[in-house]
Amino acid sequence: MSSVKDWAAPTPISENRSGLIGKGVDRYEGRLKVTGTAPFAYEVEAPSPPAYGVLIASPIAKGQVASADISAAQAAPGVRLVWTPHNVPAQGERGAKINPRSQRGSNPALAAKIEHFGQHVGFVVADTLENAKAAAALVRFDYAPEPADLIFEDNLGAADQPEGEEDVRVGDFEAAFDRAPVRLDETYVSPLQNHAQMEPCATTAWWDGDNVTVHTSIQMVKGGQHTLAETLMIPSTQVRLLTRYIGGGFGGKGQSYDDLTLAALAARELGQPVKVAYTRQQMFQATIHRPAVHMRVRLGAQADGRLDAFALEAVTHCRREAPFTEHAANFARSLYAAPNRLTGHRLVKLDIPAAGAMRAPGEASGMLSLECAMDELAEQLGMDPIALRLRNEPETDPETGKPFSTRQLVRCMTEGAQRFGWDRRNPKPGQVRDGRWLVGLGMAAAIRGNFLLPAKAGVRIDADGTITLRQGMTDIGTGTYTILAQITAETLGVPLAQVKVELGDSDFPPAPGSGGQFGAATAGSAAFAAGMNLRKALAELATGDPNSPLYGDDPELVTFGGGNIAVDNRAEPLERLVARAAPEGVYVEGSITPAADARDYSQHTYGAHFAEVGVDPDTGEVRLRRMFGVFAAGRILNAKTAMSQITGGMIWGVGTALHEYNEVDPRYGSFIAQDLAGYHVPAHADIADLSAMFLDEVDDKANPMGIKGVGELGIAGAGAAIANAVYNACGARIRDYPLTPEKVLAALP
Amino acid sequence: MKTSFKLNGQAASLDLDPRTTLLDALRENLGLKGSKKGCDHGQCGACTVLVNGRRINACLSLAVTHEDDEITTIEGLAQGEALHPVQAAFLEQDAFQCGYCTPGQICSTIGMLKEAADGWASLVTEDLTADTVLTDAEIRERMSGNLCRCSAYPQILAAIRSAGGVA
Amino acid sequence: MKPFTYERPADVTEALAMVAAAPGARFLAGGTNLVDLMKLQIEQPTHLVDVSRLPLGQIEDTAEGGLRLGATTTNSQVAADGKVRARYPALAQAILSGASGQLRNKATTAGNLLQRTRCAYFYDTTKPCNKRQPGAGCAAIGGIYANTAIFGASKACIATHPSDMAVALSALDAQVEIAGPDGQARAIPLDDVHRLPGETPHIETTLEPGEMITAVVLPPPPSGGQIYRKARERASYAFAIGSVAVAGGKVALGAVAHKPWRARAAEQALAGGASPAEAMAAEMASAQPDGHNDFKLKLMARLGAACLTTTGAGDDQ
Numbered sequence A: 001m002s003s004v005k006d007w008a009a010p011t012p013i014s015e016n017r018s019g020l021i022g023k024g025v026d027r028y029e030g031r032l033k034v035t036g037t038a039p040f041a042y043e044v045e046a047p048s049p050p051a052y053g054v055l056i057a058s059p060i061a062k063g064q065v066a067s068a069d070i071s072a073a074q075a076a077p078g079v080r081l082v083w084t085p086h087n088v089p090a091q092g093e094r095g096a097k098i099n100p101r102s103q104r105g106s107n108p109a110l111a112a113k114i115e116h117f118g119q120h121v122g123f124v125v126a127d128t129l130e131n132a133k134a135a136a137a138l139v140r141f142d143y144a145p146e147p148a149d150l151i152f153e154d155n156l157g158a159a160d161q162p163e164g165e166e167d168v169r170v171g172d173f174e175a176a177f178d179r180a181p182v183r184l185d186e187t188y189v190s191p192l193q194n195h196a197q198m199e200p201c202a203t204t205a206w207w208d209g210d211n212v213t214v215h216t217s218i219q220m221v222k223g224g225q226h227t228l229a230e231t232l233m234i235p236s237t238q239v240r241l242l243t244r245y246i247g248g249g250f251g252g253k254g255q256s257y258d259d260l261t262l263a264a265l266a267a268r269e270l271g272q273p274v275k276v277a278y279t280r281q282q283m284f285q286a287t288i289h290r291p292a293v294h295m296r297v298r299l300g301a302q303a304d305g306r307l308d309a310f311a312l313e314a315v316t317h318c319r320r321e322a323p324f325t326e327h328a329a330n331f332a333r334s335l336y337a338a339p340n341r342l343t344g345h346r347l348v349k350l351d352i353p354a355a356g357a358m359r360a361p362g363e364a365s366g367m368l369s370l371e372c373a374m375d376e377l378a379e380q381l382g383m384d385p386i387a388l389r390l391r392n393e394p395e396t397d398p399e400t401g402k403p404f405s406t407r408q409l410v411r412c413m414t415e416g417a418q419r420f421g422w423d424r425r426n427p428k429p430g431q432v433r434d435g436r437w438l439v440g441l442g443m444a445a446a447i448r449g450n451f452l453l454p455a456k457a458g459v460r461i462d463a464d465g466t467i468t469l470r471q472g473m474t475d476i477g478t479g480t481y482t483i484l485a486q487i488t489a490e491t492l493g494v495p496l497a498q499v500k501v502e503l504g505d506s507d508f509p510p511a512p513g514s515g516g517q518f519g520a521a522t523a524g525s526a527a528f529a530a531g532m533n534l535r536k537a538l539a540e541l542a543t544g545d546p547n548s549p550l551y552g553d554d555p556e557l558v559t560f561g562g563g564n565i566a567v568d569n570r571a572e573p574l575e576r577l578v579a580r581a582a583p584e585g586v587y588v589e590g591s592i593t594p595a596a597d598a599r600d601y602s603q604h605t606y607g608a609h610f611a612e613v614g615v616d617p618d619t620g621e622v623r624l625r626r627m628f629g630v631f632a633a634g635r636i637l638n639a640k641t642a643m644s645q646i647t648g649g650m651i652w653g654v655g656t657a658l659h660e661y662n663e664v665d666p667r668y669g670s671f672i673a674q675d676l677a678g679y680h681v682p683a684h685a686d687i688a689d690l691s692a693m694f695l696d697e698v699d700d701k702a703n704p705m706g707i708k709g710v711g712e713l714g715i716a717g718a719g720a721a722i723a724n725a726v727y728n729a730c731g732a733r734i735r736d737y738p739l740t741p742e743k744v745l746a747a748l749p
Numbered sequence B: 001m002k003t004s005f006k007l008n009g010q011a012a013s014l015d016l017d018p019r020t021t022l023l024d025a026l027r028e029n030l031g032l033k034g035s036k037k038g039c040d041h042g043q044c045g046a047c048t049v050l051v052n053g054r055r056i057n058a059c060l061s062l063a064v065t066h067e068d069d070e071i072t073t074i075e076g077l078a079q080g081e082a083l084h085p086v087q088a089a090f091l092e093q094d095a096f097q098c099g100y101c102t103p104g105q106i107c108s109t110i111g112m113l114k115e116a117a118d119g120w121a122s123l124v125t126e127d128l129t130a131d132t133v134l135t136d137a138e139i140r141e142r143m144s145g146n147l148c149r150c151s152a153y154p155q156i157l158a159a160i161r162s163a164g165g166v167a
Numbered sequence C: 001m002k003p004f005t006y007e008r009p010a011d012v013t014e015a016l017a018m019v020a021a022a023p024g025a026r027f028l029a030g031g032t033n034l035v036d037l038m039k040l041q042i043e044q045p046t047h048l049v050d051v052s053r054l055p056l057g058q059i060e061d062t063a064e065g066g067l068r069l070g071a072t073t074t075n076s077q078v079a080a081d082g083k084v085r086a087r088y089p090a091l092a093q094a095i096l097s098g099a100s101g102q103l104r105n106k107a108t109t110a111g112n113l114l115q116r117t118r119c120a121y122f123y124d125t126t127k128p129c130n131k132r133q134p135g136a137g138c139a140a141i142g143g144i145y146a147n148t149a150i151f152g153a154s155k156a157c158i159a160t161h162p163s164d165m166a167v168a169l170s171a172l173d174a175q176v177e178i179a180g181p182d183g184q185a186r187a188i189p190l191d192d193v194h195r196l197p198g199e200t201p202h203i204e205t206t207l208e209p210g211e212m213i214t215a216v217v218l219p220p221p222p223s224g225g226q227i228y229r230k231a232r233e234r235a236s237y238a239f240a241i242g243s244v245a246v247a248g249g250k251v252a253l254g255a256v257a258h259k260p261w262r263a264r265a266a267e268q269a270l271a272g273g274a275s276p277a278e279a280m281a282a283e284m285a286s287a288q289p290d291g292h293n294d295f296k297l298k299l300m301a302r303l304g305a306a307c308l309t310t311t312g313a314g315d316d317q
């Protein structure tokens, strides 16, 4: 077990001699992506021409598949196989070998028991996609429907404490709230949202004897591999899972789905490669989503703004058989000082598709409540919203009393206010016009936890000097390839072009994958450890090699730089050393484990959002005019990719505030929006002038490199800044997200 | 059904199921997998290709309707190792993350720049009778048929600007 | 998609004959609506007659001083046309507010008029829908999808027509030229092309089977200002939740009915000296919201009044 004390020492990363750390180098795989030659899972070249699989979905929410008539489909042109619950091959129980912290097993494919609308009940494989689709429409099912609980709002009374959880109480919230001179008690609602990754789930699978190779779109390599092995009832060593390019994940591809299971089963049955992709409609109904959350916020303050009492209670929902809690109150435990505190969660179980993690689970919904409530309280108190937050800035973690590892929230707010021109905000709503538009400014704070999980990485150097980093890690657009190349090159003192990075292969040393914004820190720390081990191995190789100019030197004194290995002014190129002394190359692994004493610190990333919006008084339409964010997230590895992650997150906040919602039809349990014309993610025209900056920071309690995650911080609080700006623009305080024209117009005088 | 067209400058002849869309013909029959399928219903723009110089959604166009057309896909843009200026600008400005919408964004950009050069107006054009000036707002509106869930919009705008978007 | 055959006619006569000859045959123009629906098997033609290359792609001046838009002119072509932009700005704006650049490059004038509803339950084939399957019932009635009609809805269907372009054409008093299988041609006002749902929502237009639209004819531009404004849930690439076209005191509303809704009551009120707000109030008096789509009352009243005000309609009274 490592200790944070070990992490404070200087390293090649902190020394950053060649300046690669932090540099905005182009994406490692960028050329492939701009030329369209990065093969995504459905596009991988199989060893022989593949057959095409198509899924059929249930039109009922709960019940049983009573019978199925597959005769017409079987007789249709080109059809190779038709499966229903009655003839799908047996599948093993799954989930046992999965790390429950970051991964989840998929459900059996084509179960007769239907647990939600859109669950897959049939599968057709044919020689062409056209034939497969046409045949799929010919399968006839009979169902035995059962009554289903579909509506969150109707079942709020049935909400239970999530298993194994308790409310967190500090002091006596109720008493403090009762005696507070200034009080706020409001409920905020965030809607059900869909990930809407641009690449639908897809798998290409083939068998070679007893071994199966699958290329699939998944964020977690090991989880997918083990799940599939269990399903197929074969050892994991017989499953090779590859996921090299992933067209967006956002948490929605943290687990595998029926495309993986059925492609592998069908490829075995047919002795031919099979590929299967979800349709866009299936992405909505048959993957996970972010659940709706009802959040009651109670704030009790002194007249000077000091909070005495603070409570955030969140009620959310999940699928009956797939427990998941959107922890919308957790972030608030470390945000503002208040001696009397209450936070907790309640869960409603429904017969709808499974809820699950979606970009910044918890914060993304949760901060929409408190950061709006703070704006409301500031107005009640006649204070500036930033001043109110400064008044409640804690010295130590307000719940646990632990020291913060780093906390630059105040600077994020003050720096942002200055750069954005916050002083131009008129605190009285509805005062500023630009043509027909009502214009307003709003801000919100951002906080998102930082995590480190165990991971490994392997690195080898070949006789030509090429250094190859290998890791069972994924890059879902986050920039993992690029930052691992930078870390490896800087650690070994070689030019970036000398480093290759290979990811997304279950044969490689395992990493937990992409999620919870732990990816860069976790995978990067393991890559750094592997690089340090390679330095050690090469130092020993050189100092022990009579033909090396370093022969006989103390390995501890060896330095790396400019592609050379050196002691003082004696040096030789790495490739010369390896070609001579280890012509077969040198391979080492490295690993990272979380430090036990890291838990002695309250560890987060922080930020502040500033938004300017226009509200159209004729239609209630809201348009973003300007948005700016300031963030503190440890050492930044790549200025370009980190910025893309952060602004991408902020834009998710815009979608959360203004556009994105789905609704469950109370009669059928289906989503109203089932495609990208019905579910509105932000389009280009929705995003006006939007930018961000990072504050200098190194968090030496986070990991050996002092870095933290940035992938989820950008969305935390962003939507609240926009809602606050809408209020400032037009005086409409809407606590039910998103702020659609319908709701804004209703609130306008 | 026999269909032939010019694909990235080369003659291509196919025997097609009339149901095959241009997108599936490219991806499944012709092995050009750069054009992406994000929705298959005209709702995302990932499948954008250029037909006779104009951008369209390949997913809603039946391949057999393209007899004698000149089709350009993402694979037809670079000259050997030299990237097309729009591709180079996307790389330089980090105008993508996962890269799935990217071929569509790039083809759409090329089509959009041609439309602007031809003087076409957009919804945000204030004076419909004036010459086209590609402001930021114009570029954003004209590129709105290409969704990017990674939300690389600010970077895409910067890439288009740097690739000569200021017409 | 169900299997179908495909043909490309050389001229209109051949196209009409091809459709007449094959039961289940349909015209295919840009395909952006028909192919979309065929993929979901909501449309199941057995034969497609591709009209997109017919010589109907011209925009021509008419003797009366108007414009004739050939049926296969693309939406992009019409919106980019100098004469359209100068004389029919509301039409250019309406087209440019619809769909995306890519879609408008394929979408045609005739196809746009004949596109089908975007009702969520029409698209979800697991739900009853009288439009897809006459007599099956209507899932939208009693449902929660709210982008539905407030004018002219029936007990069988409450869907809206999604076209932006058609709303501007309605306010511009356009005529639609139609050719029939036995050679006869006719022209009808745009307002008479689409029907209200009544008991037969699956019959959406007054076109007879096998009839083809050959052109849309714009009369000389009216005097007075023109505008098209569209409200929607994101800034671009989204269908309207309400829209308004005004052209020289003529008013049409979009996303409120099974057809582009010509606001005759508003027009009459304006002619009688009403203010923009009063004129819209007169129109909205006959609206019948259903509890889910009530927001459209305030939306249309305000948006309509704003458009009338900007175009100066109702000013001179």
Ligand SMILES: Cc1cc2nc3c(=O)[nH]c(=O)nc-3n(C[C@H](O)[C@H](O)[C@H](O)COP(=O)(O)OP(=O)(O)OC[C@H]3O[C@@H](n4cnc5c(N)ncnc54)[C@H](O)[C@@H]3O)c2cc1C
Pocket: A677, B041, B042, B043, B044, C026, C027, C028, C029, C030, C031, C032, C033, C034, C035, C036, C051, C071, C072, C097, C098, C099, C100, C103, C106, C107, C108, C109, C110, C111, C112, C113, C114, C115, C162, C163, C164, C165, C211, C212, C213, C214, C237, C238, C239, C240
């Ligand atoms: C994602 C998306 C978003 C969209 N957003 C909008 C929007 O915001 N606003 C808007 O107005 N529209 C929108 N559209 C719809 C689009 O405008 C229509 O799909 C398009 O205009 C249809 O034209 P087309 O030529 O492609 O028609 P097709 O799909 O080829 O045909 C449509 C129908 O017309 C018939 N037809 C075609 N030509 C003729 C003819 N000459 N005579 C008789 N019948 C004919 C066909 O048989 C078919 O029934 C959107 C579409 C998509 C996919």
Ligand code: SF4
Pocket: C117, C119, C120, C121, C122, C128, C129, C130, C131, C132, C137, C138, C139, C140, C141, C156, C157, C158, C159, C201
């Ligand atoms: S409103 Fe019309 S289109 Fe929608 S479900 Fe009812 S019948 Fe079908």
Ligand code: FES
Pocket: B036, B037, B038, B039, B040, B041, B042, B043, B044, B045, B046, B047, B048, B057, B058, B059, B060
């Ligand atoms: S795949 Fe064609 S628009 Fe989405």
Ligand code: FES
Pocket: A198, A247, A248, A477, B095, B096, B097, B098, B099, B100, B101, B102, B147, B148, B149, B150, B151, B152
């Ligand atoms: S880069 Fe991922 S969707 Fe655009």
